[in-house]
Amino acid sequence: MTQPFRLPTAGRLDAAGTVSFTFDGKAHAGLAGDTLASALLANGVHLVGRSFKYHRPRGILSAGAEEPNALVGIHRDPARKTPNVRATVQELYDGLAAVSQNRWPSLAFDVGALNDLGAPFFSAGFYYKTFMWPRAAWERLYEPVIRRAAGLGTAPDQPDPDRYSNRFAHCDVLVVGGGAAGLAAALAASEAGARVILADEQAEPGGSLRFEDGAFIDGKPGWEWAQQTAAQLAARDNVRLLTRTTGFGYYAQNMLGLVECLTDHLAAPDPEAPRERLWQVRAKRVVLATGAIERHMVFPDNDRPGIMLASAARAYLNHFGVAVGRRVAVYTADDSAYAAAIDLKEKGVEIAALVDLRPAPQGAHVDEARALGIEVLAGHAVTGTEGRLRVHRVNVAPVNGGAPRRIEADALVTSSGWTPAVHLFSQSRGKLAFNEATQRFLPGQYVQDAVSVGAGNGTTGLGEAIAEALQAGGKAAKEAGVSKARAKVPNLEAGSTERWSSGMAGAAPGAEAGRKAMAFVDFQNDVTAKDIRQAVQEGMRSIEHVKRFTTTGMATDQGKTSNLHALTIASEMLGKPIPEVGLTTFRPPYTPVTFGALVGHGRGALFEPTRRTPIHAWAEAHGAVFEDVGQWKRAWYFPSGGEDMHAAVARECRTVRQSAGIFDASTLGKIEVVGPDAARFMELMYTNPWQKLAVGRCRYGIMLREDGFIYDDGVVGRLAEDRFHVTTTTGGAPRVLHHMEDYLQTEFPDLKVWLTSTSEQWATIAVQGPKSRDIVAPLVEGIDLSDEAMPHMSVREGRVCGVPARLFRISFTGERGFEINVPADYGLSVWEAVWAEGGKHGACAYGTETMHVLRAEKGFIIVGQDTDGTVTPDDAGLAWAIGRKKTDFVGIRGLKRPDLTAPGRRQLVGLKTFDPKTVLEEGAQIVADPNQPVPMKMIGFVTSSYWSENCGRSIALALVENGSHRMGERLHVPMEDGAIEVEVVPTVFFDEKGERTNG
Amino acid sequence: MLLIHCPYCEEERPELEFRHAGEAHIARPENIAEIADEAFQRYFFIRANPKGVTFERWRHIHGCGRFFNAARDTVSDRFLMTYRVGEPKPDLRKIDRK
Amino acid sequence: MAEIARRMSALEGRAYEGPGIALTPDPPASRLSLRAPEASLSALSKALGLTLPDKPKTAAADGSRAALWLGPDEWLVIDEECADLAALCASVSALHSAVDISHRNTAILVTGERAEDVLGAGCPQDLSPTRFPVGAASRTVFGKAEIVLWRIGEEAFRIECWRSFSDYVFSLLEKAAREA
Structure with missing residues (x-):
């Protein structure tokens, strides 16, 4: 090879x-x-x-x-x-x-x-x-x-197997771009003692020193200086040098997004190592040293393989040692391309011709080119190229008329000038200013604490750029408040034989208006000069419209080489100066960023926290199937001996009501409300009265929003005059605490009460069923469990299995029931003890599905399932829970709103299907007349529906218009294969008299 | 990600620690149970949502836990100032809008 | 009478050590969420045997006991020898709320020269010694979990998080620690 x-x-x-x-x-x-x-x-x-x-x-x-x-x-x-x-x-x-x-x-x-x-x-x-x-x-x-x-x-078509990483970082000075200017700025800032991050997109910093062989800094060839300086910076404790790292986004308050590529250059990356790392950097000062990008010439057939930027040909030659052709032609409208011709010629590559659009280019570079024997065709244009898969001929003609020439060449390098890379500056919301003299957009007014240096700031000479960057780096350190700012800004002698002139933008001769030529402006989206003109002809006036109509600048390269060409052509067509036409908006990312980098660690198990209860491992070992409830994993049901879900749930439901069941309720939200004004605060937050609730007793509380709709519910126990143990729904815990804090801090700040989340302090083990007391009793110390001493809806503090416990006598099943709260680290051990006792009485472990069925048999609602944020206590059949004598609580006024007191609201009812075996679908719509034309009038929907093993039939809860006045009425649930007939019944399906809580 | 000055922590902290909490300076009527429908509508439903400087509530929920108020320009997305709950609404003319 | 229940920490058996970094679940400690107005501070400080700090982002430590300022009326009090902190406060008549959260939180020690870097994988605060010096403490976030972060040494931090978030927090720390 x-x-x-x-x-x-x-x-x-x-x-x-x-x-x-x-x-x-x-x-x-x-x-x-x-x-x-x-x-x-x-x-x-x-x-x-x-x-x-x-x-x-x-x-x-x-x-x-x-x-x-x-x-x-x-x-x-x-x-x-x-x-x-x-x-x-x-x-x-x-x-x-x-x-x-x-x-x-x-x-x-x-x-x-x-x-x-x-x-x-x-x-x-x-x-x-x-x-x-x-x-x-x-x-x-x-x-x-x-x-x-x-x-x-x-x-x-397969999932991305790579890992990605994230880092938040903070620094005094972030320097974006590690070319000559960026290195100098980082040098000065770090010497002043600033914490510096220097990011450069290449494997080796140096920027255009990679090809500018004429550059000398500090007495060394530019590239050599760059490598030595990079090594010097990397060795400093206060500098983080990030190579292969692109600053892609400049966000508010000096936060920048950088992507560091870590493994894409490796033959055999460590599979454990991240492929990319996203850096979210907050910098006190930002130095933008992003350089400039060379533009191509826009002329007919300028897109053949073999046609490239002059600076690229130099990089391939001077850095990589590669000649882009054997016989190379050059087409330029500025000075910098001469260096490409000279470098190539000096390395033995034949220069077919140097075509310069300008009538009389002058200077040492022109003389040098001629002296090397390069034919300089001043005042000439390339009017076309030939070659199917690669350029092999370049057609040249004098601009002012004259005989055309066909020049054999296997490569054509072009330059029309340099565009400062102002992308990040513009993203920072800085205002660009058009420089008439050099026909460039340059950083104008800064909005953030940033400064641009070097070619990105329009500073073209190497010596000037280095001096500017050194000053800027030192100043940035000082402005960042670095104390050691006594440090002198270092001085570096720099010079270069490189030549620069402003060049041109827009279409070159041969691609002017009226020509049919394929003269490409935007290569990636195949947009030609003609397309831009057509857009204007068809009425596009704003550059934003021209862009969208032609898609110029909208490809993944975002028009880095093409935008100024497109703008210039549009402005010529519109007859308006460039600054009046304006640039399109620069938006992040500067270069494409992978989704992986943005996601970082947040995938798979780390996508979001998976919360498990202290008893989780036991449930897992006992074959539980889990369901996700918010971030929690909850045991859904415990199949045994090959049972399917239906059979397992039916068995669990039977067992609870026949003997007992044990349920992990640890995920319930818990809030401790403490302080002399605790009862007053509870009065305000819940609809119920609390002042008279005796210590040691519990009450089911309903919380509303100010609009009168049910927000949460739960059992609250009073542990002392000034201490309540509040429970919330599993999913509601954080928002209920936030809601309570909101009122406490901002509406009732004078109340002497504090709120503390204790959701995870306690593991909660529910023991429900006729045998529950027998199971709990042997484990409890210091609490009298008799019905007289500890009736339904009471709470006691004592010890369970020798550890401090809060024991509630409460029931979400309608059976006699207890909820044992022990400090979470003891939860598993206490559960095992309860399980062992339960075994003596034929108890089972049950999951959330059985919990749902049993509560539905009793008509107990689940907030968020039987309510949807538009349900009042009255709608839910819970009007009894509103303290009628109360003069204030959150939601008291909302409840009086006309719509909330109007008759005919949707109310919670029970539904029985005529065929007891038919289980309705939750969410199914309810109609009065199944034979009405579509769209039918919907009068309600099913909120909960289950097979009830204990009732020997299906049961359902539903919200139905005027439902409480429809008892006994027949309604219909239209499904794809016909309507299901149902009867409206009360919400309690089992033990209507509620005798079993003491059973 | 913005930096937000928490008036209780007395320093700028990353936005990730905060939660927005709606418009500020809307006091819950003392006699809320008695007010007319129109007054309740104004209190509960109607918000200014201006283009420009808005006064809003934030909570340093993953920090000190305090609610506080902020003046923010909805056009520039800049926080002009933050202040503690209970402090009066600042005079717009005295705020540096930069 | 049943056997005394055994204590099982949420991070039982987890630990990680790599170049420049160690992640160590801390043994059980007692913890108190203490809330009080300024007027009660001296009485509570006396009862707890350390001066409750009143400056944001600070902590006071004395022997096995420490109090972290979390908010203007909120402290996290930790005792590594599991002293009954609630009982100490029970005798204080000055206005306050003391709630035992010994089991709600679990602690992870992040130590080594890479501690700051590893925490930077999920914590958006500036943790450099000038902004987050030894003794600084703050509630903040780590990835998608809320934590309390306390710098206990130049190269040592203590993370306190809720029990059920500890697996996530530890796993994310370990992921970042493994990216040497």
């Missing part, structure tokens, strides 16, 4: 570090330190992809993050197929497998290229205009076909 375009005398890579890789299955060799792009070019491969819309052959345009064309898929394994990777930033590793995209059946022969022949029809707005009619065809025909044809690359 040879690398025919690798030059032995150029570049910085070690010729011994051979690395093999494949592109579309073909094996190639590259060198360690290569990017995929440089390695492909070393092998003479320019054709790497097909364009998005016209499927035109495309090559490598750039050598960096701005790349619009060279997007490939990197396939590590079946689950690790990353589409749309820019070959120019993908570091080469041994065994790398890349595939081209957007072509079928092959890159060289692509059927989709037929689109190119139809290009006259596919102009801007084509989709909007063409697929309008017939309307129905959009969904069935157009969209599926377009979707199949469009898109870039293919997404993997």
Whole structure:
């Protein structure tokens, strides 16, 4: 395997570090330190992809993050197929497998290229205009076909096996960009003692020093200085140097998002290591040293493989030691491209011609080029190119008329000038200012504590950029309040032979208005100069409209190389100066960010906390099936001996009512309300009266919102005059506490009472059923369990299994029942003791499903299931729980609202199906007349529905209009296969007289 | 992610520790049980929702737990100031809107 | 009489040690959620044997006992020798609320030179020594869980979180710790 375009005398890579890789299955060799792009070019491969819309052959345009064309898929394994990777930033590793995209059946022969022949029809707005009619065809025909044809690359069809990481970080000075200016700024800031983070997107900092061979800093070649400085910075305790790290977003209050790539460059990454890390950095000061991006020339057929940016050709030559062609032509409208011609020529590459659009370029660079024997064609334009899969000929003509020339060349490097990378500055909401002299947008007014330096700030000379960055770094440290700011700003001598001039933007000759040429502005979205003009002709006036109509700048590269061209062409068409037309908004991310990086650790088991009770392990060991209740895992039912859910729940329901059942109620919310005003506060928060509740007694409380609707419920025990043990629903615990704190802190701040969540202090074990007292009794110390001493709805403090306990005599099943609360770490042990006692009485463990059925048999509501935020206590049959003599509680006024007192509201009722075996579906709608035309008038819906083993039939609860006045009425539940007839009945299905709580 | 100055913790803390809690300076009527429907409507349902400076309640729920008030510009999404519960509504003219 | 119940901590058997980082569940401690107005502080301080701190983000420690300022009228009192803190406060007549939360919380010690970095995986506060010095304590978040964070040494933090969140908190810490 040879690398025919690798030059032995150029570049910085070690010729011994051979690395093999494949592109579309073909094996190639590259060198360690290569990017995929440089390695492909070393092998003479320019054709790497097909364009998005016209499927035109495309090559490598750039050598960096701005790349619009060279997007490939990197396939590590079946689950690790990353589409749309820019070959120019993908570091080469041994065994790398890349595939081209957007072509079928092959890159060289692509059927989709037929689109190119139809290009006259596919102009801007084509989709909007063409697929309008017939309307129905959009969904069935157009969209599926377009979707199949469009898109870039293919997404993997397996879950992402990689890990991702997150870090919050804080620093005095964040420097984004590790080129000459960024390094200098970081140097100065860190020397002043500031905590500095320096982020650079490349593996090695240095920025454009990578190709600017004429740069000298501190007496050293620029690149050498950059590497030494980076090492020096990395060694400092107060500096965090992040390489392969892109600052992609600038958010409020100096928070920036950075993505650090950790493993994409490795041949065999540690599977435990994260692939990427998201840094959420809060910086006191930000130094933006983001550099500038070279623009291509907009001329006919400027998109053939082999046509690339002049600076990219220099990077491939000077850093990677790769010649982009054997005979290279140069097309420029500025000075900087001369260096490409000179560098190439000096390394032995033939320069076919240097075409300069300007009539009379002058200066040392021009003289030097000529002296090297390069033919400089001043006042000439490239009017077209030839070559199917790679450029092989460049057509040149004098701008002011004259004989055209056809020049043989296997590469054409172009430059129309440099666009400062102001993306992050703009994202920070800073205002850009248009510089007339240099025709550039530069950072203008800052809104955040940031400063731009170097090429990104429009500072073009190396010496000036270094001086500016050193000053800015030192100043940023000082402004960040670093005390050691006595430190002198370091001084660095820097100079360069590099040349810069402002260049041009917009269409070059041959691509002017009226020409049919395919002169591409935006390569990735296949937008030509003609498309931009057409958008204006068709009435688009705002650049935002032009952008959306043509999709210019809307591809994944966000128009880094193209936006200024598009803007210039639009402004010419509109006859308005550029600043009046304005730029489109820069939005994060600067370069594409994976979802993985944004998600970070938050996937799988860490997606959100999974909360388990102290008794969870026991339930798991005893075969429980769990259900998710909010973040909690709750035992749903305990199948035994091959039972299905139905059989297990039926057995559990029977057992509880025949002997006893044991239930883990630890997830119930618990709030301790303590203070001399505790009862007064409870009066305000709940509808019930509390002042007269005796110590040691419990009451079922209902909490409303101010609008009068039920918000939560639960049993409350009074432990002392000034102490209540409040329980809430499992899901309601946090919001009930928040709601109570809200009133306490902001409406009733004078009340002497405090609230403490004790949800997790206590493990709660419910023992329910006729045998419950027999089971509990042997474990309890110091509490008289007789009905006289401890009647239903009471609470006692004592000891259970030798540990402090709060024992409630309460029932959510209608049976005699206890709830044992013990400190959570004892929960499992106490449960095991209760279980052992239960075994003597034939008790079972039961889960939430049985709990639901048993409470429904008794007509007890579950807030959130039988209520939906529009149900009043009266609607739920709970009007008795409102303290009629009370003059205030939250919701007292809401209850008097006309709608809430109007007759005919939906009220909670029981439903019995005529066929006792039919179990209704929860959520099913209820109608009075099943034979009415559709849409039927719905008068209610089923809120709870179960098979009741104890009743020997199905039971249901429902909210039905005027339900409490419909007892005995027949209603209907229309389902897909016919209406189910039901009878309206009271909500209590079992033990109507409520005798079993003492049974 | 914003930084929000908690007037009880006396420093700026990350937004993740806070929860928004609706418009500020809406006092629950003392005699709420007696007020007319229109008064209840104004108290419970009607909110200013201005474009520009708004006064709103926040709670440092994952910090000191305190509710407090804030003046925030809904256009710039900047917090202009925060202050403790019970302190009077600040004079808009004296707030630096930057 | 039944056997005395055994205590089982939520993080039984969990621990992690890697280069520059150790994650260690702390043994059971007694804890009190103490709420009181300013006027009660001296009486309560006396009863508890340490001065309740009144500055935000601070803690006071004395031997096995510490009080962390959580809010203007709220302290988390911890005693690593499991003293009955509620009983100490019971004798105080000055206005206050003392609620035993010994079992509600569980503690994880995060120690080593990478402690700050590992905590940065989920805690958005600036934990550098200038902003979060030794002795600083604050309720905050770690990932999607609420925690109380207390810096007990240059390279040592104590995390207090609710029992059922401890698995999540420990797992996230461990995930971050493993990314050396």
